[in-house]
Amino acid sequence: MKTDKRALSVYIHIPFCIRKCLYCDFLSAPATDEMRTRYLKCLSSEIERESHKYCAYKVRTVFVGGGTPSLLSGNEMKQLLECVKLNYDVAEDAEITAEVNPGTVNLRKLEGYYEAGINRLSIGLQSADNKELQCLGRIHSYEEFLQTYENAVKTGFNNINIDLMSAIPGQTVESYQKTLKAVLSLNPSPTHISAYSLILEEGTPFGDNPPELPDEETDREMYKITDEMLKDSGYHRYEISNYAKEGYECIHNKVYWKRGDYVGFGIGAASLVDNVRFHNIADIEEYMGQLEKYKEISLPELHLKEDIQSLSVEEQMEEYMFLGLRLTEGISEKDFFETFQKSIHEVYPGLIAKLKKQGLIICEPEDENGNRIKLSDFGLDVSNVVMAEFLLTE
Amino acid sequence: MAQMDQSKIRNFCIVAHIDHGKSTLADRIIEHTGLLTSREMQAQVLDNMDLERERGITIKAQTVRTVYKAKDGEEYIFNLIDTPGHVDFNYEVSRSLAACDGAILVVDAAQGIEAQTLANVYLALDHDLEVFPVINKIDLPSAEPDRVKNEIEDVIGIEAQDAPLISAKNGIGIEEVLESIVEKIPAPGGSADNPLQALIFDSLYDSYKGVIIFCRIVEGKVSKGTSIRMMATGATADVVEVGYFGAGQFIPCEELSAGMVGYITASIKNVKDTAVGDTVTDNKRPCAEPLPGYKKVNSMVYCGVYPADGAKYPDLRDALEKLQLNDASLHYEPETSIALGFGFRCGFLGLLHLEIIQERLEREYNLDLVTTAPGVIYKVHKTNGDVIELTNPSNLPDPAEIEYMEEPVVSAEIMVTTEFIGSIMELCQERRGKYLGMEYMEASRALLKYELPLNEIIYDFFDALKSRSRGYASFDYELKGYEQSELVKLDILINKEEVDALSFIVHKESAYERGRRMCEKLKDEIPRHLFEIPIQAAVGGKVIARETVKAMRKDVLAKCYGGDITRKKKLLEKQKEGKKRMRQVGNVEIPQKAFMSVLKLDEN
Numbered sequence: 001m002k003t004d005k006r007a008l009s010v011y012i013h014i015p016f017c018i019r020k021c022l023y024c025d026f027l028s029a030p031a032t033d034e035m036r037t038r039y040l041k042c043l044s045s046e047i048e049r050e051s052h053k054y055c056a057y058k059v060r061t062v063f064v065g066g067g068t069p070s071l072l073s074g075n076e077m078k079q080l081l082e083c084v085k086l087n088y089d090v091a092e093d094a095e096i097t098a099e100v101n102p103g104t105v106n107l108r109k110l111e112g113y114y115e116a117g118i119n120r121l122s123i124g125l126q127s128a129d130n131k132e133l134q135c136l137g138r139i140h141s142y143e144e145f146l147q148t149y150e151n152a153v154k155t156g157f158n159n160i161n162i163d164l165m166s167a168i169p170g171q172t173v174e175s176y177q178k179t180l181k182a183v184l185s186l187n188p189s190p191t192h193i194s195a196y197s198l199i200l201e202e203g204t205p206f207g208d209n210p211p212e213l214p215d216e217e218t219d220r221e222m223y224k225i226t227d228e229m230l231k232d233s234g235y236h237r238y239e240i241s242n243y244a245k246e247g248y249e250c251i252h253n254k255v256y257w258k259r260g261d262y263v264g265f266g267i268g269a270a271s272l273v274d275n276v277r278f279h280n281i282a283d284i285e286e287y288m289g290q291l292e293k294y295k296e297i298s299l300p301e302l303h304l305k306e307d308i309q310s311l312s313v314e315e316q317m318e319e320y321m322f323l324g325l326r327l328t329e330g331i332s333e334k335d336f337f338e339t340f341q342k343s344i345h346e347v348y349p350g351l352i353a354k355l356k357k358q359g360l361i362i363c364e365p366e367d368e369n370g371n372r373i374k375l376s377d378f379g380l381d382v383s384n385v386v387m388a389e390f391l392l393t394e
Numbered sequence: 395m396a397q398m399d400q401s402k403i404r405n406f407c408i409v410a411h412i413d414h415g416k417s418t419l420a421d422r423i424i425e426h427t428g429l430l431t432s433r434e435m436q437a438q439v440l441d442n443m444d445l446e447r448e449r450g451i452t453i454k455a456q457t458v459r460t461v462y463k464a465k466d467g468e469e470y471i472f473n474l475i476d477t478p479g480h481v482d483f484n485y486e487v488s489r490s491l492a493a494c495d496g497a498i499l500v501v502d503a504a505q506g507i508e509a510q511t512l513a514n515v516y517l518a519l520d521h522d523l524e525v526f527p528v529i530n531k532i533d534l535p536s537a538e539p540d541r542v543k544n545e546i547e548d549v550i551g552i553e554a555q556d557a558p559l560i561s562a563k564n565g566i567g568i569e570e571v572l573e574s575i576v577e578k579i580p581a582p583g584g585s586a587d588n589p590l591q592a593l594i595f596d597s598l599y600d601s602y603k604g605v606i607i608f609c610r611i612v613e614g615k616v617s618k619g620t621s622i623r624m625m626a627t628g629a630t631a632d633v634v635e636v637g638y639f640g641a642g643q644f645i646p647c648e649e650l651s652a653g654m655v656g657y658i659t660a661s662i663k664n665v666k667d668t669a670v671g672d673t674v675t676d677n678k679r680p681c682a683e684p685l686p687g688y689k690k691v692n693s694m695v696y697c698g699v700y701p702a703d704g705a706k707y708p709d710l711r712d713a714l715e716k717l718q719l720n721d722a723s724l725h726y727e728p729e730t731s732i733a734l735g736f737g738f739r740c741g742f743l744g745l746l747h748l749e750i751i752q753e754r755l756e757r758e759y760n761l762d763l764v765t766t767a768p769g770v771i772y773k774v775h776k777t778n779g780d781v782i783e784l785t786n787p788s789n790l791p792d793p794a795e796i797e798y799m800e801e802p803v804v805s806a807e808i809m810v811t812t813e814f815i816g817s818i819m820e821l822c823q824e825r826r827g828k829y830l831g832m833e834y835m836e837a838s839r840a841l842l843k844y845e846l847p848l849n850e851i852i853y854d855f856f857d858a859l860k861s862r863s864r865g866y867a868s869f870d871y872e873l874k875g876y877e878q879s880e881l882v883k884l885d886i887l888i889n890k891e892e893v894d895a896l897s898f899i900v901h902k903e904s905a906y907e908r909g910r911r912m913c914e915k916l917k918d919e920i921p922r923h924l925f926e927i928p929i930q931a932a933v934g935g936k937v938i939a940r941e942t943v944k945a946m947r948k949d950v951l952a953k954c955y956g957g958d959i960t961r962k963k964k965l966l967e968k969q970k971e972g973k974k975r976m977r978q979v980g981n982v983e984i985p986q987k988a989f990m991s992v993l994k995l996d997e998n
Contacts, residue, residue: 277959319959
């Protein structure tokens with residue numbers, strides 16, 4: 001085994017849902033069995049025909065996201081991952097995550113996923129309050145989540161993330177606290193918790209017809225107790241919205257923030273390879289049409305990608321900053337210099353000092369070659385303000 | 395053109411309330427006298443600025459000469475002088491009227507007489523014009539021509555029973571109007587043998603010809619080569635060309651003589667030399683006296699005009715220079731604001747004039763502007779006897795040096811249906827109006843007379859008037875003079891720093907209310923910062939109102955999914971872009987919108 005291979009992460013998009021949640025603006029649609037079968041075939045075909053570009057890479061993580069990937073049967077999941085493993089050099093110890101929606105999986109399916117090689121589950125709970133779940137347009141109840149979680153543990157999954165949401169319409173500090181407590185009292189407790197607050201996106205039912213949200217003070221209070229309660233229970237915050245137990249940080253996620261190489265398959269999936277960003281087309285018919293037409297031949301190159309953007313050095317630097325600062329470990333002056341052959345202070349004259357003075361960032365000595373720069377607690381709260389400062393391009 | 399029978403000339407204008415159909419009638423007259431074929435006819439020929447056509451108002455006086463073959467078989471020359479239709483341009487209206495011998499009064503058959511109808515008709519009668527009425531829009535279902543006829547007779551006291559009933563829009567009754575012009579409007583007097591005496595009623599700057607003077611020859615004659623002198627400004631020049639007004643074009647002719655309306659060019663570089671109302675005479679054979687009625691037009695309303703992008707300051711200066719070539723009533727001088735940087739203090743005839751200039755700067759010169767609250771000219775009497783004319787609140791001397799202050803007041807006439815009298819009187823009361831009296835026009839309408847401080851009506855008075863009368867009230871005013879008043883400077887402090895561009899002068903009694911509303915409005919306009927921002931209104935260093943913009947607690951974009959960071963970056967870019975459009979005062983960033991929003995502290 002060659003050890004000098006570059007690391008690659010793979011994202012696979014499953015765009016199907018039983019029903020779209022009211023806040024969700026990701027690509028998804030309800031689908032028939034037939035449609036799903038067609039799509040999975042095309043997906044395999046895409047994964048296969050793209051593989052020659054990634055011979056020099058070793059796949060360190062795979063993430064099957066959606067939509068609702070857990071609409072896939074155990075068998076379908078197995079075939080999908082097999083396709084990846086056949087065509088790519090997937091590391092033995094790769095982190096392989098599937099997103100799972102309570103209410104879409106039973107014990108058998110989970111066992112199928114486990115056998116397929118999934119070793120990390122991300123369960124979208126959002127809230128332990130059924131009224132709140134209903135308000136969001138989720139398809140499951142808290143009780144169904146409990147069942148799913150129990151089954152996952154029984155199956156043997158020992159690395160489980162739970163997605164939680166705050167600032168849900170009608171949510172109170174008390175009900176949110178109850179959700180947190182419920183999650184923390186699970187046995188065994190989850191290894192990872194993602195805690196987001198609800199954001200109204202344009203083009204969603206919530207965005208078009210905004211519900212009344214908890215006020216800013218409540219939102220803020222929820223935010224604070226998330227931090228306190230999770231820290232008390234042995235989780236550490238390693239990213240703005242992500243908490244993990246020691247050794248269970250999501251490797252795949254960190255690749256995004258550290259600007260590692262990743263390739264996305266399926267409609268709308270985003271990629272960053274060698275400082276080129278692109279994403280797949282969003283139209284499912286167009287996507288499948290092209291892949292089906294040229295099923296048997298690996299040429300010509302299909303028109304599946306759009307917005308192909310080769311990042312300038314400035315763009316790389318600004319990304320490095322505003323993505324890197326999402327991680328609580330921050331960024332390293334030394335690493336910045338090694339990456340760009342330029343000092344961070346030369347690129348952003350006076351900015352670090354200014355933000356430090358405003359109490360938004362802190363600088364901690366890393367070694368004799370420089371500091372680590374990270375967001376302060378306050379900076380974490382208002383991270384957009386800080387990150388906007390690091391934009392270089394007009 | 396050498397032989398011109400003075401008795402066959404008719405110089406006239408059309409007076410009307412806004413929207414009663416003045417410009418449409420003008421179009422019909424031009425069309426019917428065959429000056430333009432209908433193919434050349436564009437709706438409302440005389441309003442030739444885009445802005446005028448859009449707003450349906452006339453800003454600059456326009457003039458057109460046309461020939462009408464009357465039923466008596468004779469050809470008559472009609473000089474139609476279209477006057478500006480807004481109270482801001484009252485003086486210009488009066489000079490245009492002075493150039494006429496008669497006026498057509500257009501009254502809407504449904505609405506009847508309105509405040510501006512009255513103001514304009516009185517103005518016309520003051521100039522001894524022969525006025526005859528026409529009733530327009532008779533094809534409207536709500537038309538009541540008989541009621542309106544009686545109203546004209548009762549209220550104005552001019553004969554109206556045989557007034558032509560017309561629809562200018564649909565071309566009904568136009569022939570009758572043309573005959574009435576011939577019959578009822580007197581031919582001009584004066585003699586070509588007398589020394590030259592010509593009234594300037596407008597002027598225009600043309601980059602090839604220089605200033606083009608629009609004038610009425612009252613006495614004498616003028617032709618190419620005549621050495622002329624403007625009697626008030628003293629400017630002299632040799633005439634290069636004379637002529638009359640075709641539709642949208644200047645048609646040169648040999649000479650202009652008594653009774654005629656036309657133009658003169660003389661390589662004059664600045665419209666300031668050819669003030670409206672001034673008398674042109676022959677430098678070698680001057681007339682004994684200038685024509686009566688000249689006055690220097692003063693700006694009534696001032697405000698600061700700043701480029702949104704500081705780097706555009708030279709562009710703004712150039713644009714103002716160009717506009718001023720054509721608009722002698724626009725004044726400007728450079729000023730500096732701590733908050734807004736370099737800009738100009740500009741003087742205008744009124745709020746409409748201000749809006750027009752602002753719109754033209756933005757539209758024709760592509761400038762993004764920030765304007766400060768409009769104010770009037772206050773007279774500050776200092777303890778040492780000096781009197782300052784204050785146009786910029788920031789220049790107010792220390793209160794200890796002020797003996798007293800005066801503010802301009804206007805006499806206003808408001809025409810309103812009786813059901814709204816109560817609410818309009820209330821409004822005038824709130825605006826410190828002094829009730830002068832009320833006249834009933836007829837059973838259902840009344841004319842309210844008030845004396846009002848000008849600074850109370852330049853903001854949103856007209857809007858308030860409309861909203862409190864469901865759009866029915868009409869309004870006219872003229873400057874009356876100055877009166878002593880208890881005025882104070884209201885300062886706005888943002889994060890303890892005074893923002894000069896937001897200061898304004900206000901009556902002591904209104905200071906608290908205005909200050910409170912300013913603070914409320916600013917609170918909504920200023921985005922949250924990383925720290926708490928107090929917004930205070932203060933008079934003489936004493937805080938009278940306060941609001942607080944709470945500190946930003948949270949600004950996180952949490953979800954970032956599947957590695958799609960482009961949307962996230964766009965959001966950050968938007969945030970950064972928004973910042974660029976802010977003005978920095980101390981360590982607070984104030985959106986430009988905030989400076990503008992406080993201009994309209996609307997009702998409720």
